[in-house]
Amino acid sequence: MRIAFASSTGEKIDQHFGWSKTFHLYEVDKESATLLKVIESSDEPEEEVAKLNYKIGTIEEADILYCTQIGPKASKMVQAAGIHPVQVKEGEALQGAIDQIHEMLNTQPPLWLLRIFHKGAQRSA
Structure with a gap:
């Protein structure tokens, strides 16, 4: 499954979705996480709905x-x-969030995460 983190540095989740200028996109499975790319989103329009x-x-x-x-x-x-949007406290470590996802996937994943995980697995197959 692919996870976008609103982060200015790639180390901490520190951005509001609508104001974030960069997103770090990771491919995450039960054992690993790979940075796919850093997405720049600074050429946004002014109008709210167009910006979103x-x-x-x-x-x-x-x-x-x-x-x-x-x-x-x-x-x-x-x-x-x-x-699926997930809100976390400002400054949460990006690696900590990935570790938490790994833990959830390998123990008792919530239904929303299982559904997303299987959707991502189908896309990769």
Whole structure:
């Protein structure tokens, strides 16, 4: 499955979805995580809905989005695009979030994560 992290450095999750200028896209399975690319999203339009559509378009490959904040309208739009938003405390270590995903996948994953994991596995097959 692919996970986009709203991060300015690639080390910590430190960005609000709508204000993030960079997303770090990882491929994550039960044992590993590989950085696929860093997505720049700074050429955004001014108008709110156009800006949100632009941001969602930049992370359209993602199955999950980790960010510090996301507004209700943006959250609904992200979910409608098939991406599951996850809010975390500002400054949470990106590697810590990946470790938590690995732990969940290898113990008792919640249904939402299982569904996303299987969707990602089908795409890779």
